Amino acid sequence: MTAGGAGASSGHLPVLYAQVMDGLAVKAEGTYLDGTFGRGGHARGVLAQLGPGGRLLLMDKDPEAIAVAEREFGADPRVAIRRGSFADLAHWDATDGGLDGVLFDLGVSSPQLDVAERGFSFGRDGPLDMRMDPDTGESAAQWLARANEREIADVLFLYGEERQSRRIARAIVARRAETPLLRTAQLADLIASVLPRGDSKIHPATRSFQAIRIFINRELADLETGLDAAHARLKPGGRLAVISFHSLEDRIVKQFIARHAKAPPVNRRMPVVPDFTPTLAAVGDARKGDADEIASNPRARSAVLRIAEKLGEVA
Numbered sequence: 001m002t003a004g005g006a007g008a009s010s011g012h013l014p015v016l017y018a019q020v021m022d023g024l025a026v027k028a029e030g031t032y033l034d035g036t037f038g039r040g041g042h043a044r045g046v047l048a049q050l051g052p053g054g055r056l057l058l059m060d061k062d063p064e065a066i067a068v069a070e071r072e073f074g075a076d077p078r079v080a081i082r083r084g085s086f087a088d089l090a091h092w093d094a095t096d097g098g099l100d101g102v103l104f105d106l107g108v109s110s111p112q113l114d115v116a117e118r119g120f121s122f123g124r125d126g127p128l129d130m131r132m133d134p135d136t137g138e139s140a141a142q143w144l145a146r147a148n149e150r151e152i153a154d155v156l157f158l159y160g161e162e163r164q165s166r167r168i169a170r171a172i173v174a175r176r177a178e179t180p181l182l183r184t185a186q187l188a189d190l191i192a193s194v195l196p197r198g199d200s201k202i203h204p205a206t207r208s209f210q211a212i213r214i215f216i217n218r219e220l221a222d223l224e225t226g227l228d229a230a231h232a233r234l235k236p237g238g239r240l241a242v243i244s245f246h247s248l249e250d251r252i253v254k255q256f257i258a259r260h261a262k263a264p265p266v267n268r269r270m271p272v273v274p275d276f277t278p279t280l281a282a283v284g285d286a287r288k289g290d291a292d293e294i295a296s297n298p299r300a301r302s303a304v305l306r307i308a309e310k311l312g313e314v315a
């Protein structure tokens with residue numbers, strides 16, 4: 001955590017807190033959407049800057065996060081809360097009047113990782129679930145029980161950049177023929193048993209767990225849809241702030257901002273150069289945590305924040 005003490009009591013230290021507050025440049029009477037409430041570390045900071053006419057819209061896929069939001073902010077007339085993916089933010093009528101700022105702090109929260117029953121962690125034995133919304137879609141165990149070897153290898157390679165994806169997929173398919181894979185420890189041990197022991201400090205299952213989690217929660221598809229929806233709903237002068245935790249996410253955010261900020265390269269074979277009017281401007285470069293924040297909050301190690309501003313006539 002870098003400022004304000006926000007979130008400390010809820011077991012989740014908001015990353016790049018000061019940079020997010022700076023980037024959102026909150027207007028006291030503005031309307032803001034935090035699409036990834038988590039435990040509200042950033043949301044609390046936005047709310048503290050809102051006046052009586054300001055609005056804060058909170059979303060999360062996770063029912064436990066939403067329960068915290070209801071408990072802590074439900075009575076505040078400036079706050080509205082909705083359980084669901086930020087990919088659907090434009091379908092929430094609370095966003096119809098436009099937004100002055102949108103925050104996506106991607107990935108999983110510390111409470112999700114810390115509770116073994118959620119099945120996100122290779123370090124804590126629990127049911128192999130990994131769903132942010134446990135009421136929707138397949139769990140990791142259900143998917144691993146039915147996917148074919150090729151699909152599993154593709155997911156591990158695409159979303160985890162796991163070079164040993166085929167070897168791991170083969171081992172999963174062989175093991176499940178003997179016994180169902182239902183626990184995180186079973187999967188973590190299986191992966192560790194088939195990967196060559198390197199001198200890396202990271203657990204051999206790290207990349208595979210990341211890949212399966214991204215796939216199960218449709219994280220990259222949601223990000224692409226959510227960015228488009230945020231862009232459509234942002235008012236001129238409104239700010240978009242996105243914190244990514246790995247290169248796959250950051251690449252999507254970076255390319256999204258560039259696509260709306262810069263004209264595409266001219267294709268000499270095209271007789272007519274298409275008109276281009278930028279609708280976003282990047283605000284500064286990508287920001288990262290400093291050494292102090294990284295030392296006090298390990299999640300900050302891989303966090304990258306990008307900020308963009310919506311262009312157009314300010315009403």
Ligand SMILES: C[S@@+](CC[C@H](N)C(=O)[O-])C[C@H]1O[C@@H](n2cnc3c(N)ncnc32)[C@H](O)[C@@H]1O
Pocket residue numbers: 007012013014015035036037038039040041042043059060061062065084085086087105106107108109110132222223
């Ligand atoms: C890194 S945490 C956010 C932490 C939060 N900024 C805080 O300070 O407490 C990510 C949260 O976003 C949620 N989440 C991830 N992807 C989502 C999506 N597409 N739609 C809604 N919530 C999502 C997760 O359930 C998790 O609670």
